[in-house]
Amino acid sequence: MEGEDQSMTDAPNGFDESHAAPAAAGREGGDTIIKNGMNVDVDESEEFSDTDEAVKSMYRRGMLPTGCCYDDRMKLHANADFGPSPHHPEDPRRIEEIMKMFKKAGLVFTGPDSDLLDILRETPTKYMWRIPARPATKSEVCTVHTARHYDWVQNLSQMSTRELRTLSHKLDQGRASLYVGGMSYEAALLAAGGCVETCKNVASGQVKNAFAIIRPPGHHAEYDVPMGFCLFNNVPIGARVCQNEYPDTCRKILILDWDVHHGNGVQNIFYEDPNILYISLHVYENGNFYPGKPDNDMIPDGDIDKVGEGPGKGKNVNIGWPSQGMGDGEYLAAFQKIVMPIAREFDPDMVIISAGFDAADGDELGGCFVTPPCYAHMTHMLMSLAGGKVAVCLEGGYNLKAISNSALAVARTLMGEPPPKMGVPPLNKDAARLLARVQAVQAPYWECMRPGIIEVRELGDNTSRLHDVIRGYQRQILAEKYSMIPLFIQREVLYKSFENQVLVTPGLQARRKILFIIHDPPELRAMPDIIDNTVDPHNGFILDGVMSYIEWAHKNDFGIMDANIPHYITHSEDIDAFTPRADEKTLQRQIQELVCYIWDNYLQLYDVEDLFIVGVGNAYLGVKVLLTNRGVINFVTGNLRPVKSETDTELSSWYKQNSLVYVTNDHACWTDNDLAKKVLKKRFGGVHRSPEVGLNRMMEAHAKEVFEFISERCSEDRSGNTTEDEK
Amino acid sequence: MEGEDQSMTDAPNGFDESHAAPAAAGREGGDTIIKNGMNVDVDESEEFSDTDEAVKSMYRRGMLPTGCCYDDRMKLHANADFGPSPHHPEDPRRIEEIMKMFKKAGLVFTGPDSDLLDILRETPTKYMWRIPARPATKSEVCTVHTARHYDWVQNLSQMSTRELRTLSHKLDQGRASLYVGGMSYEAALLAAGGCVETCKNVASGQVKNAFAIIRPPGHHAEYDVPMGFCLFNNVPIGARVCQNEYPDTCRKILILDWDVHHGNGVQNIFYEDPNILYISLHVYENGNFYPGKPDNDMIPDGDIDKVGEGPGKGKNVNIGWPSQGMGDGEYLAAFQKIVMPIAREFDPDMVIISAGFDAADGDELGGCFVTPPCYAHMTHMLMSLAGGKVAVCLEGGYNLKAISNSALAVARTLMGEPPPKMGVPPLNKDAARLLARVQAVQAPYWECMRPGIIEVRELGDNTSRLHDVIRGYQRQILAEKYSMIPLFIQREVLYKSFENQVLVTPGLQARRKILFIIHDPPELRAMPDIIDNTVDPHNGFILDGVMSYIEWAHKNDFGIMDANIPHYITHSEDIDAFTPRADEKTLQRQIQELVCYIWDNYLQLYDVEDLFIVGVGNAYLGVKVLLTNRGVINFVTGNLRPVKSETDTELSSWYKQNSLVYVTNDHACWTDNDLAKKVLKKRFGGVHRSPEVGLNRMMEAHAKEVFEFISERCSEDRSGNTTEDEK
Structure with a gap:
């Protein structure tokens, strides 16, 4: 039924004009509005004689809106091999449902554009600022992927439906776990380009922070091969482009991946990079949970012992849960004991969240129980890094209700809502032991992980067990x-x-x-x-x-x-x-x-x-x-x-x-x-x-x-x- | 020179009309403005069929302003025993300097009131909302203090200058460490009443959160006796009044005291109360740092072994540093390892910060090195509790520049500014060991403190050292x-x-x-x-x-x-x-x-x-x-x-x-x-x-x-x- 899914019939040409147009128009007026929003503060802050520039510019950022990137055309990526089987979990409606929820909750303005411009002129932080998606350029994609991989994806748009169907059927098997369609290339370019624009807006301080509602997801895509519902690896492309365009102000980037699956693609792309700290929380199940082991039977990518290599040693942190069934207690403990101490020590210039919502309560594939309030708290903690420069990019998450409620909690927190009051359930003991093991594994690379860890090699002679x-x-x-x-x-x-x-x-x-x-x-x-x-x-x-x-x-x-x-x-x-x-x-x-x-x-x-x-x-x-x-x-x-x-x-x-x-x-x-x-x-x-x-x-x-x-x-x-x- | 301090001459009658009047006027219009600010959201949120009431009301709070309580008349508490000695550190200008800084930074509107009302109607979160101070009532004060103590303070307003001078000279000695003046009673009532109003505004959701710039401070005042620059214990009065007036929605309160001195008064007032969690970070120096030991030579109040009594057991957490010289590394570690885990487990309905700024870098009395960014980060972490209901109440802090910069960082964070990017200095080893001891002491009362602690009593027979x-x-x-x-x-x-x-x-x-x-x-x-x-x-x-x-x-x-x-x-x-x-x-x-x-x-x-x-x-x-x-x-x-x-x-x-x-x-x-x-x-x-x-x-x-x-x-x-x- 996909590819001509009923959700697509709302906008038969694949464009939702009512979204796309104002986003583009808003862009034109955008800089003015934002400048207007800041003018008052700039004037007033001139009174500061004894407060430094950094603090002043930080204060301006508080009057900036939260950005939101969305484009209906990303729904056009659909399975050419549709048949009697039920919907594929990576359903085009995923992004639409999230956007609908943002509108319902009043985070995104639903009235006429002329009104929005007026409102944002007065109250720049009242609604999300729309960041339009655009196709990524080939050179942007190739900061991360091989040209051969780019060409392979591009070629999808040249194939006949029959060819696509055969290919899709074949790719669906095993670790590749992928479908393709006639518009997959276009949608993938928009997802990557939307991610780039989102990250650039955050890195350059055009917005306070931002949420990119994009698909197809990216974090499984390897530099040379697509896999796991992913064609281009959006987040690494966004990160690399920002590092290239803002080398002074955006050198060190934390990519925090809370998708329930390990982001093998992100890890491997940056495995030797000292300036990208990749931290992933995922279900590991001794390497049996997707994406599991690479074909060549090496150590599974999501293993906690995968810490990076060469100059990137210690810049890869895998928190791989021993089983499904983890929830708020375990995620908050991981943040308190591992994620935040290491992230603070790394002191990034920008944070990108690879935000899959398949660890959310209600997602059957993930089998975990993270609630929307917990997503809000994790977001809130990450907002204390990098002067608040946080870009959230959608990855997986397949229960439409769960992903839209979770995304809503994240977006509200980005916009300055206090995270909701929540009780913390007790911590699973196996998870606690896993966290202790992660600490031991990371201790050689992070000062904050060292207290409590013995390095046996350094004990010297005269040692008895x-x-x-x-x-x-x-x-x-x-x-x-x-x-x-x-x-x-x-x-x-x-x-x-x-x-x-x-x-x-x-x-x-x-x-x-x-x-x-x-x-x-x-x-x-x-x-x-x-x-x-x-x-x-x-x-x-x-x-x-x-x-x-x-x-x-x-x-x-x-x-x-x-x-x-x-x-x-x-x-x-x-x-x-x-x-x-x-x-x-x-x-x-x-x-x-x-x-x-x-x-x-x-x-x-x-x-x-x-x-x-x-x-x-x-x-x-x-x-x-x-x-x-x-x-x-x-x-x-x-x-x-x-x-x-x-x-x-x-x-x-x-x-x-x-x-x-x-x-x-x-x-x-x-x-x-x-x-x-x-x-x-x-x-x-x-x-x-x-x-x-x-x-x-x-x-x-x-x-x-x-x-x-x-x-x-x-x-x-x-x-x-x-x-x-x-x- | 005090009592007729040059800062007082700006407003010879002790009232700064330009502040007091609009605050009162603003109050009248306030409810309307705030309601206006919310109307849009209320309407839009009616679309929510599947989101619960709690989440909806939480979202409304994000469009509320941060409150600020200030009244120039609190400067009238000044030392009757002025003489050739330099300024007393508890200088009336302390509150004025903070207010000036808020204005300079544009957190408080400085233009005419008519403009402010218009602005707040459009943009309720742009400036701080003024919460007027008012004298606390006797019955409010007596939720915490004895009537005898109230009468003692009231009597100050009846004494002659000569009597006050003698009394002040006497009180300045030893552990009492106090001065009094002819207007001390009035100022102390305003400080307590301002604190009550601030806490009530936060607890009832009139404001998102709030900062009370009040003096004289309160946290050393015992239920029956003034001490350590303190007459009435403002924060406990605010807490008790809120518990009484909002018994359903404001039952459990966390009082977080980051003043460099231990808040003996707060601790002792709530020592058997299970619904007030008091956590204090202070310099202890083996009981030698002020306020040290009670006269009767018992264990010093600030000792980590003071954990509360009876039903209040475990609801008192003292983090007493072994020496001065602590800074950002130690305070953030204390928050990560002790304060936040315990606070999350307690799950308060409101957080009150007893915010002395004498641990701030630059304060000679405190001898510590907490920077404004660190205050921002601590505030940000506390804002994740109680649905963001945080009331900040000034306690000590004596370097005018340090307190105003620190208070500014806190206020900005309350208003939604991302806390600034900061590197975390390494943790002092003695401080790390102190935190481990605090963990061991609190382990019987808090699940989150138990991993890693042995209870020897439970090891049983067959045990050898x-x-x-x-x-x-x-x-x-x-x-x-x-x-x-x-x-x-x-x-x-x-x-x-x-x-x-x-x-x-x-x-x-x-x-x-x-x-x-x-x-x-x-x-x-x-x-x-x-x-x-x-x-x-x-x-x-x-x-x-x-x-x-x-x-x-x-x-x-x-x-x-x-x-x-x-x-x-x-x-x-x-x-x-x-x-x-x-x-x-x-x-x-x-x-x-x-x-x-x-x-x-x-x-x-x-x-x-x-x-x-x-x-x-x-x-x-x-x-x-x-x-x-x-x-x-x-x-x-x-x-x-x-x-x-x-x-x-x-x-x-x-x-x-x-x-x-x-x-x-x-x-x-x-x-x-x-x-x-x-x-x-x-x-x-x-x-x-x-x-x-x-x-x-x-x-x-x-x-x-x-x-x-x-x-x-x-x-x-x-x-x-x-x-x-x-x-």
């Missing part, structure tokens, strides 16, 4: 108290992390009762100095829930085997970088190897009657491996693991009866009724929802139950004389 | 490598911190050469999880520069004594709170006791020929105690300590020749030429400025020099065969 210190201490304590000694584990390579990994009480081979504890390293909490991250050891704390279990076992005459499972497997002398946690698979393999080794070389040779296994934390997956044995107690905060065996069909039932699995109260499985039911099935064992949160708290809370569970199942204790404890 | 873990590990290593064992130290009370404090190699008593290392605990660095402060031990690091010294000494056949000096002396089971570091004196006593004990009971009984002492960090003061002995090497980042003895006059000379004192490159002593010269004198020993910063880096860098120094001085090595090492 705390991990080894803690295990060394545990060995010392366990040796002193229970004469425990390291168990020899044969390994191909010896890593520092494995020293003292398994400690046992002496004479283990002769014990009838053995408690085998497989545990994560103890928890460590500390509040480091805000500047240099030194931690006062006195105010650092080790939470080691395992110790009281060992003490109980020792008192009750168990042999004890204590295995520490580090989260990291590293090379012996690797202290030159932060190491990411071992992934699930590596960890699983490591634990299986260890547990099998212990089984094959020790436990199965022993004369043990009762073997109890306690799994703590991630290490609990080691328990699965030993499940042909006796009682099992697990404490779980991470993944729950089903136990089944294809050879022993009774295993799951046995597990259910002979295990205690304590799951942390805030585990995701409890948030969903269906999930909770599943978890309580037998293959997950004797699952209990703990009233406590966190490993150590659970271990403390359930110690008594566990000791009873074990006592009841011990061969010599099966008479059941534990009633005293139960009281 | 990391301190003890690390020393336990060191003992394990030193025992394994060098068979070192703990030395018995007789103590009256045994603290956990002292376990394993002194470790020695076996057979120490028989060694000829002993290296005695007195050191701080090793440095610990870690990056904890942003949410719950858990530290991955794998990504935590211990920097222990002492180990390589011990290794060298062991290889070179020294007996070794290793003493660890904890920064904290705590009770054995105290894990229920963060412990502040032991103060200098306690630390010194502890070290002296320890070192003397070791000397008396061990070292002096030994048959040692060469004793070398290495002091590391704070522990280096222990070295002083042992200075009747041999070679000394110190690494210093903290205080430098002179060594002299009244009995042994040669001691200083000996120390100079027989010591190496490495001082960290960033030590304060190097920033001042005179200081640096002093430090190089003999009583500080053989001081060297290290090219490195920090203990561990120094220990690494100078190891070779130190080993040579020791080798050269050893009895058997005095032949000097260390040349090989020197190459």
Whole structure:
């Protein structure tokens, strides 16, 4: 239905005369009006003897109007391959709906032009000032794109409808994700030219700030190829033209991209440019969200580690959310913790917002929940930069209602409305951790990101990983108290992390009762100095829930085997970088190897009657491996693991009866009724929802139950004389 | 000279008719004008079918003017006790200068009233809207003050000049710090009433926001007593009246006080009020900066631990700078890290700024460096709260030029000017640490302050201080490598911190050469999880520069004594709170006791020929105690300590020749030429400025020099065969 969409029939020739004409006319009279608006102030400000020129000129800008660029002809870009399918999300009506909303809200004057000129002469800030769009020139487009790319787009206007339809169908597939039509070239030129005019008006101080309602969008278009609904990359063209035309006053530009998709095109065009700071907030989903990975299987463009290259190093900031579902809390936190500190430090001469509204509440493609008030607040914060020189350029956003409400909130803020009162929802924890990671990644390039970040390389020699210190201490304590000694584990390579990994009480081979504890390293909490991250050891704390279990076992005459499972497997002398946690698979393999080794070389040779296994934390997956044995107690905060065996069909039932699995109260499985039911099935064992949160708290809370569970199942204790404890 | 100050002669009766009259006249016509200004929008907004009422009314507010309250009669408060002394800083001209600046800058219309009415009808936002001051009523004042206090102030107008002079002289002393005059009562009523009118205009939406140029200031005045240039506490009166008159729309109020002095009066009046959030940024100087401590010697009012009481707990936030000299970097950081997050979470219905401008660059009393652009940015940030309802009320500020420039920047921002482009200077480290402490103190009351803070009480049992873990590990290593064992130290009370404090190699008593290392605990660095402060031990690091010294000494056949000096002396089971570091004196006593004990009971009984002492960090003061002995090497980042003895006059000379004192490159002593010269004198020993910063880096860098120094001085090595090492 597109291409002859009903919205187009309002203006059959593609021009909305009633808009285009006055915009052009207004332009003529524009300079006069603006000068008139300023005259009073210029005169009065001559009284200032002791206030400097910069402050004076700043004050004049407050009496300038907010600009608005719109041209109905940009609706002419429509899909040549229309058919029975529903509207393409990049619907020509997108720009029209926004313009309608601006008119409804009274931001754009709807009466006759003669009246508008009078009104603006008196009150230049009452309505938006119209900035007419014009086709970008080839040389403007080629500040960013290759001539070959320009020609490719231009050629669209020469193709037959049939050819266009075939091409459109082909381009719609995969990462290209694009449609074309017979007027796409003309519309794309207007979008780029409108963006250029908008940015130039802002940069040169003709308007206070401005909003360009343009399409097709631009931020996915690479320098040499169109993609993601984008033909020319409007914002970079606008930025480059301004840098060229106002080299002294518009050198450094911040491009803030809050479209829900990463602006790969903008990033790559400026990847080595020190004068363009590109900050993008987008859904990343580990590289699975559009635009995802380039074809050549490199790191996804939207990755936080993409920080720019060469002279542009640190001038690319990706805030890639781990999942959809982000909203006001996360966006405001990103602005407070990352965007504004870095932007202030960069101190741009102009701010361009690549303003997609597909992170808006209501946009299904984006799946996020940013409200119009939040867009207003983000705009308001950015208006504190660059003396208020902010150009807002439309990118994506596909829910017509959501985009027009969001754009309205932004435009009102540009025009000086106080941003609306809003409560801030709590911050998603994964998002908070992502922001901390972004801070760490950007710390080498921005002073404001450095407090709180360690550069491991600079720590020097004489450095030990705390991990080894803690295990060394545990060995010392366990040796002193229970004469425990390291168990020899044969390994191909010896890593520092494995020293003292398994400690046992002496004479283990002769014990009838053995408690085998497989545990994560103890928890460590500390509040480091805000500047240099030194931690006062006195105010650092080790939470080691395992110790009281060992003490109980020792008192009750168990042999004890204590295995520490580090989260990291590293090379012996690797202290030159932060190491990411071992992934699930590596960890699983490591634990299986260890547990099998212990089984094959020790436990199965022993004369043990009762073997109890306690799994703590991630290490609990080691328990699965030993499940042909006796009682099992697990404490779980991470993944729950089903136990089944294809050879022993009774295993799951046995597990259910002979295990205690304590799951942390805030585990995701409890948030969903269906999930909770599943978890309580037998293959997950004797699952209990703990009233406590966190490993150590659970271990403390359930110690008594566990000791009873074990006592009841011990061969010599099966008479059941534990009633005293139960009281 | 005051009271008949030349500025008063411009308007001999104390009234500036040309201001007062049009303000009153303007008031009459005001509602009409404002309604006119809105009519267009009201009509147009009727088109909105799908936009809610709140958004519509918000938009109307953008077409409202900024209010300005001023009345020349407030200059009539002047010191009855004028004499040969220069102007009192709380000079009547303060308000006049600000008003003049507003006029000069064109914010306030200076032409005839008839013109103003016409202009405002057309362009309601072009000039500030005049809010006339009026005397506050007794019942208004008594929403905050006792009737007795009101009567005391009223009585000033009944006193003779002679009585006033005596009273003024008396009140000028000490913490009261106040002057009075015959018209003080009238002026104080106008200031309070002007503040009430300003706040009411903002709260009820008559104006977009407003600036009240009022004096005498208010924020030091307690509910029952005047002090610190303040008679009635204007801002609390304005806040209370608004809460009473608009209970539904103006329930929660944020009072942001950026006066350089703490607003003790505001704090105490609302100390138990949950609906008034008081945030003060002020110079604290450990309670020594005005207003300092209340007479009864309690905690100073401006302390960060003053968080409110009862239902008001957490609704008092003191950001008390450790010293003067703060500027834009610190104020913006405070806003970003503390003020705005807490304010957003509080979500006020109105913001009142207690706007003293004595933290401004140029104010000698304040000694800070906040620039007008920074005031603009702080205002801009606060304007994002409460739908933009911001009332600014003048408090202190004594440099006429600084206050008028600062006030101008604030007023322009209120009127919609973009805040000027500004670079942000780096953040003072002590200020950054103060902000981190404020965060920790406020964490129990504000969700946004919690990430990054540990609540020790909640850690539970099974918790060890990391301190003890690390020393336990060191003992394990030193025992394994060098068979070192703990030395018995007789103590009256045994603290956990002292376990394993002194470790020695076996057979120490028989060694000829002993290296005695007195050191701080090793440095610990870690990056904890942003949410719950858990530290991955794998990504935590211990920097222990002492180990390589011990290794060298062991290889070179020294007996070794290793003493660890904890920064904290705590009770054995105290894990229920963060412990502040032991103060200098306690630390010194502890070290002296320890070192003397070791000397008396061990070292002096030994048959040692060469004793070398290495002091590391704070522990280096222990070295002083042992200075009747041999070679000394110190690494210093903290205080430098002179060594002299009244009995042994040669001691200083000996120390100079027989010591190496490495001082960290960033030590304060190097920033001042005179200081640096002093430090190089003999009583500080053989001081060297290290090219490195920090203990561990120094220990690494100078190891070779130190080993040579020791080798050269050893009895058997005095032949000097260390040349090989020197190459």
